[in-house]
Each structure stands twice: as structure tokens, then as C-alpha cells.
Amino acid sequence: MKTQSISRSRLKAASAVALVSLAAIAATPAFAEDKAAILLPGSINDQSWNALGYSIIQSLGTDGFETAYSENVADADEAEALRDYANQGYKIVLGHSGRFVSAMEDVAPDFPDTQFIAVSGNEGMDPNVMSIDYNNAQFGCQVGTLAALMSKNHKVGGIYGLQGVYNITAQAGGFRICAEKAGAEVTILYVKDMEDAAQAKEAALTMINQGVDVLTGKLNAGEAGLVQAAKENNVYVTGRGFDQTAIAPDLVLTNIVEDWPKMIGSTADQVKQGKLFGNYMMYGYDTEGTTGATLKYSEDAEFNPIVPADVVAKVNALADDFKSGKLKLDPTEEDARSGS
Numbered sequence: 001m002k003t004q005s006i007s008r009s010r011l012k013a014a015s016a017v018a019l020v021s022l023a024a025i026a027a028t029p030a031f032a033e034d035k036a037a038i039l040l041p042g043s044i045n046d047q048s049w050n051a052l053g054y055s056i057i058q059s060l061g062t063d064g065f066e067t068a069y070s071e072n073v074a075d076a077d078e079a080e081a082l083r084d085y086a087n088q089g090y091k092i093v094l095g096h097s098g099r100f101v102s103a104m105e106d107v108a109p110d111f112p113d114t115q116f117i118a119v120s121g122n123e124g125m126d127p128n129v130m131s132i133d134y135n136n137a138q139f140g141c142q143v144g145t146l147a148a149l150m151s152k153n154h155k156v157g158g159i160y161g162l163q164g165v166y167n168i169t170a171q172a173g174g175f176r177i178c179a180e181k182a183g184a185e186v187t188i189l190y191v192k193d194m195e196d197a198a199q200a201k202e203a204a205l206t207m208i209n210q211g212v213d214v215l216t217g218k219l220n221a222g223e224a225g226l227v228q229a230a231k232e233n234n235v236y237v238t239g240r241g242f243d244q245t246a247i248a249p250d251l252v253l254t255n256i257v258e259d260w261p262k263m264i265g266s267t268a269d270q271v272k273q274g275k276l277f278g279n280y281m282m283y284g285y286d287t288e289g290t291t292g293a294t295l296k297y298s299e300d301a302e303f304n305p306i307v308p309a310d311v312v313a314k315v316n317a318l319a320d321d322f323k324s325g326k327l328k329l330d331p332t333e334e335d336a337r338s339g340s
Contacts, residue, residue, distance in 0.1 A: 134292025135284030140174025173331020197225030
């Protein structure tokens with residue numbers, strides 16, 4: 001189905017019209033269940049986090065939902081935007097960041113039949129506010145092990161934003177724990193703006209000048225700066241998608257490719273059937289249906305061909321250990337600390 005973009009001003013006007021329509025026509029279950037919308041903190045053209053959010057709503061369109069999205073939603077507008085969509089009969093309203101949880105908790109009691117979902121949040125509220133994410137610690141651990149085993153200097157580094165946010169702590173902490181276990185010295189740096197490629201590149205260059213020869217990170221548009229620094233200095237790097245592989249195909253080892261359509265789709269199908277959720281759902285190697293993310297260098301390869309087979313085997317063995325429950329990680333803020 002067609003996905004429409006609704007600006008803040010148009011959304012207010014549309015809400016008023018929707019209220020008139022709802023007063024005149026009884027809202028049938030089909031009316032409520034067939035509409036889904038997402039609020040995005042940035043632009044769908046960022047080739048990173050917000051583009052992933054747009055892919056979520058596109059996937060719900062192919063699943064039979066009438067869909068809409070709003071870009072560049074400011075913090076101060078979150079609650080109003082959530083209310084606008086709920087008033088228009090949207091059965092599912094997503095916020096593409098954990099930052100939307102607080103606004104959802106404020107709004108949700110007024111719309112008990114609407115499912116609110118925070119993408120990459122880490123908390124829920126009964127009966128209809130939930131968060132969904134993938135297990136950042138598991139994938140951070142795999143990337144940390146890969147980085148350590150591919151490093152000639154035994155020095156690896158990670159560049160992140162939003163220090164202290166749960167999923168960042170999980171991935172950066174998992175990276176440090178497993179890279180150190182595999183024999184590498186680890187440095188972690190945080191940048192102020194996950195969208196700033198120049199800032200990320202500068203942080204990467206600082207690490208490279210200190211001898212780091214394998215880089216990783218969890219940034220938005222800033223990820224391109226990280227990979228560009230690796231390319232210019234001939235050091236290995238991991239990314240978040242195939243756009244990073246395209247920048248430096250000889251140096252990108254793999255990407256953590258997040259599968260939000262599958263994670264959200266599983267819940268959306270159940271909401272269609274009348275179920276509502278007020279929990280935090282985290283997908284990983286130890287969950288059914290989807291792992292939430294995969295390590296992918298390209299559409300048909302998990303790793304860059306330069307990664308030796310024995311290294312691939314060790315990284316994949318971690319997935320098996322997570323799946324069986326043999327290995328569990330719960331990184332702390334100390335594990336994810338800035339510095340060495």
C-alpha cells in the first residue's frame with residue numbers, strides 16, 4: 001500500500017478531520033487494525049538509522065497496513081505527534097528511537113486500543129507500550145572477537161554516540177569484553193553527534209594515530225566518516241550496512257545488519273489479531289523467529305573474503321554459544337567506558 005509522509009502542520013489538520021470522521025462513522029476493528037505510522041527523529045534520506053525506520057513502515061505496507069510517517073520529529077513534538085496518529089485510528093504507532101518511550105507512556109492511557117512501539121528502546125508499560133531491539137551485546141561481542149583476531153597491532157577501537165544509552169552500552173561493552181578476551185587492547189570513544197561524519201572521522205583518525213588498526217562503531221550518518229577514515233589509512237573496519245561495504249570493499253570485514261521489518265512484523269501480525277503488548281522484546285541468537293540482526297558483508301556473504309576461515313569459525317562459534325545459553329553477556333557502563 002502507499003505510504004504517505006505527513007508534516008507536522010498537515011498532521012494537525014488531518015487529526016481534526018479524522019475526529020469528525022470518527023464521530024460520524026463507528027470505528028470497526030478493520031479500520032483500526034489496518035493503519036500503522038512511524039515517527040522518525042531525522043530524514044529518511046540519511047542512508048542510516050532513519051532510512052531503516054522508513055524500511056519498517058514500507059514493510060508494514062506490504063503486509064496490508066495503510067501507512068504514514070513523519071520525519072524530523074523534535075523532542076518537544078513527540079507526544080502531540082503520537083496523539084495525532086492515534087486520534088486518526090492508527091492501530092500501531094512507532095517511534096524510531098528509545099527516546100520516544102516517555103512520550104508514549106504519557107499518551108498511551110488515552111488510547112488503550114493503540115499499540116505504541118519504541119524501536120530500539122529498552123522498556124515497556126502495560127498494556128500497550130512496548131520496546132523492541134536486537135541483542136546488541138551478542139553482536140558487539142562477535143565484532144569485538146573479529147576485530148581482535150584481525151588486528152596485527154592487537155589494538156582495536158570503537159566509536160559510538162549517546163554514551164549511557166542502554167543499547168549503546170550493550171554493544172560497546174560487548175565489543176570491549178570479547179575483544180579483550182581475544183587478546184586485544186581496546187579503546188572506546190564517544191562523539192556528540194551520531195549524524196556528524198566529520199566528527200566520527202576525526203575520532204577514528206585519533207585512534208589510528210595511536211596504533212589502532214581495526215575499527216567499529218554504532219553511529220547513524222556518522223558511520224560513513226568512520227569507514228572513510230579506515231579507507232584512507234588502510235585499516236580494517238566494520239559497518240552497519242552495505243553502504244559501508246561500498247565505501248571500502250577491501251577493508252570492511254562485515255556489517256551488523258539490523259532486520260527491523262522482521263522484528264516489528266512479528267509483533268504487527270499479532271496486533272492485527274487483537275493482541276497488545278506492554279513489554280520489552282529483545283531478539284538475538286537465543287530467540288525464535290528472528291535473531292534481529294545478522295553479520296553480512298554483502299547480500300551473499302557473511303564476511304569479507306579476506307577473513308580467514310579459522311577466524312570465521314571462531315566468530316560463528318559465539319553465535320552457537322549464545323543460542324545454546326552457554327554464553328551470556330550483560331555489559332555494564334564500566335565495560336562501555338570511554339578510553340582504554
